[in-house]
Amino acid sequence: MRAAYVTEPSPADPVAAIRVGDLDTPAVPDGWVRVDVRAGALNMHDLWTLRGATRHPGTGPHVLGSDAAGVAGGQDVVVYPVLPAPGGNGGRAVAHATLLPDAGHGVLAEHIAVPAAHVLPRPAHLDWAEAASLPTAWLTAYRMLFTKAALAPGQVVLMQGAGGGVATAAVSLAVAAGATVVVTSRSERKRERALELGAAAAFDTGARIPEPADVVVETVGAATFEHSTRSTRVGGTIVVCGGTSGFTASLDLTRLFAREITVHGSTTGSLAEFRALLDFVAEHRLRPVVDSTVDLADISTQATRMLSGAAFGKLCVRVA
Ligand SMILES: NC(=O)c1ccc[n+]([C@@H]2O[C@H](COP(=O)([O-])OP(=O)(O)OC[C@H]3O[C@@H](n4cnc5c(N)ncnc54)[C@H](OP(=O)(O)O)[C@@H]3O)[C@@H](O)[C@H]2O)c1
Structure with a gap:
């Protein structure tokens, strides 16, 4: 074979x-x-x-x-x-x-x-x-949003690195769940594509986000993690599943404790989450x-x- x-x-x-x-x-x-x-x-x-x-x-x-x-x-x-x-x-x-x-x-x-x-x-x-x-990127995004961040309708979600497999999955899933999605990307073309996918706004990587996010989906790592902490609201959540730009990031601890930000690590998902993902994809006819x-x-x-x-x-x- x-x-x-x-x-x-x-x-x-x-x-x-x-x-x-x-x-x-x-x-x-x-x-x-x-x-x-x-x-x-x-x-x-x-x-x-x-x-x-x-x-x-x-x-x-x-x-x-x-x-x-x-x-x-x-x-x-x-x-x-x-x-x-x-x-x-x-x-x-x-x-x-x-x-x-x-x-x-x-x-x-x-x-x-x-x-x-x-x-x-x-x-x-x-x-x-x-x-x-679906199996890796979509399952990972599903666990990050729904299990780790307990995403609720109406919340603001920031996806760093709009073009990635996990990020595009997270945009589709979060939009379907009734969240307001904002993305960052270095590429104008990718920012446009993210808007077509349902994102409400798209910014250049590192640009100030007008409204801080309840949930940040962090897959880019070193290049964006500091920006993620700056862009999270008081009591908000950052979920990290990877670091395409590098795994060693800087973190201003003041932001973490003064804003009471929670940082979760996340990796793929359980079989129960995979079943739930497939049901969610079918119910919302996500592609x-x-x-x-x-x-x-x-x-x-x-x-x-x-x-x-x-x-x-x-x-x-x-x-x-
Ligand atoms: N833990 C798990 O279970 C799990 C599962 C799947 C993936 N991952 C990890 O998650 C990460 C993302 O994987 P992926 O396949 O979704 O996407 P990817 O192809 O690795 O890329 C993600 C995004 O990173 C951005 N990026 C790359 N280098 C950058 C830099 N120097 N500065 C700013 N942005 C940069 C790009 O965004 P723009 O071009 O839009 O700026 C790109 O679209 C990887 O590290 C992967 O190993 C982990």
């Missing part, structure tokens, strides 16, 4: 480490099912894998990817991308759980095997690439923003685009 994988990571040139070729079809253990993958999506995590910065078992070809949609047992499905932590965590925290590729079960392949509980019906209004966009889709053989194009920061929405691949 065809798969996108890495054998020799390259910290300096992750795109050069991508291989696409034939690998053995994985065995399907008891309690697992085979999924014939139709589409997948890339995440920053795949670039970290290509750089050799993630851990995974075994040696030899390591299949990339945590986002897939396909067919299992004759049903159209999307794949929940997180394996629970050993010993379980009651769904409260997923920080010690493992993404499928880090457990040796990457999904950017024609055929994959996953636990039976990990396949859920594809929302019927979505095409394959849209459905494949993930897909920047572009290419054949699996051309996955390097998508990785290059992700590295460039030019994408608006998810970078997808057609697998079959």
